[in-house]
Amino acid sequence: DSGVTQTPKHLITATGQRVTLRCSPRSGDLSVYWYQQSLDQGLQFLIQYYNGEERAKGNILERFSAQQFPDLHSELNLSSLELGDSALYFCASSTLDGNYNSPLHFGNGTRLTVT
Amino acid sequence: DQQVKQNSPSLSVQEGRISILNCDYTNSMFDYFLWYKKYPAEGPTFLISISSIKDKNEDGRFTVFLNKSAKHLSLHIVPSQPGDSAVYFCAASLGGTSYGKLTFGQGTILTVHP
Numbered sequence A: 001d002s003g004v005t006q007t008p009k010h011l012i013t014a015t016g017q018r019v020t021l022r023c024s025p026r027s028g029d030l031s032v033y034w035y036q037q038s039l040d041q042g043l044q045f046l047i048q049y050y051n052g053e054e055r056a057k058g059n060i061l062e063r064f065s066a067q068q069f070p071d072l073h074s075e076l077n078l079s080s081l082e083l084g085d086s087a088l089y090f091c092a093s094s095t096l097d098g099n100y101n102s103p104l105h106f107g108n109g110t111r112l113t114v115t
Numbered sequence B: 001d002q003q004v005k006q007n008s009p010s011l012s013v014q015e016g017r018i019s020i021l022n023c024d025y026t027n028s029m030f031d032y033f034l035w036y037k038k039y040p041a042e043g044p045t046f047l048i049s050i051s052s053i054k055d056k057n058e059d060g061r062f063t064v065f066l067n068k069s070a071k072h073l074s075l076h077i078v079p080s081q082p083g084d085s086a087v088y089f090c091a092a093s094l095g096g097t098s099y100g101k102l103t104f105g106q107g108t109i110l111t112v113h114p
Helices: none
Strands: A005-007 A010-013 A019-024 A031-038 A042-050 A053-057 A064-068 A074-078 A087-094 A110-114 B010-014 B019-025 B032-038 B045-051 B056-059 B062-067 B072-077 B086-093 B108-113
Touching (some): A031 A074, A042 A074, A074 A087, B032 B062, B045 B056, B045 B062, B072 B086
Antiparallel strands (some): A005 A019, A019 A074, A031 A042, A031 A087, A042 A053, A064 A074, B032 B086, B086 B108
């Protein structure tokens, strides 16, 4: 158990809809990362938050947004969903920002299916 | 453009023997490399890492080797155990403020036979 909690585990929704994925980091971790794993693209970095502030962005679509709340949990919002958004979405957390001694610890993911 | 490549989709090894998983990268600016293991229905689990200033790092049965001139890293597992059967991902980072922005390979499925 990594200590990173993601809810829900599974989500099935229709095209055009909006969903929210939730992540609670490990106790004490200030950084939260979101990754997408699709069949054709592998694991891809989406976005990072550190102590409530956006720190780094990857190839995250404009239809996607995220935030980190004062209690350090994070939410990833996906809107105007398309079939191609079907994927596993992983959240990860780490203690510090930019520290080699603080590897990322991943949650078990949310499987999103868009029909 | 796939900057981190794991060219072997799968590897099969006998219990007790050595498992060698390979990874190539193209971006010479990568500063930090990691290996993660993933079981079905779970998230990736951190195994071992290496900084670009080193060429070897060991942790128990796991050793990572880095050859910067060849832009190649490998993970050695000795001895291999059936519980090591999983998907192994190598990942690379530019370091600094991009430390957690990992670029992953496509993964290698390792099967260790009893």
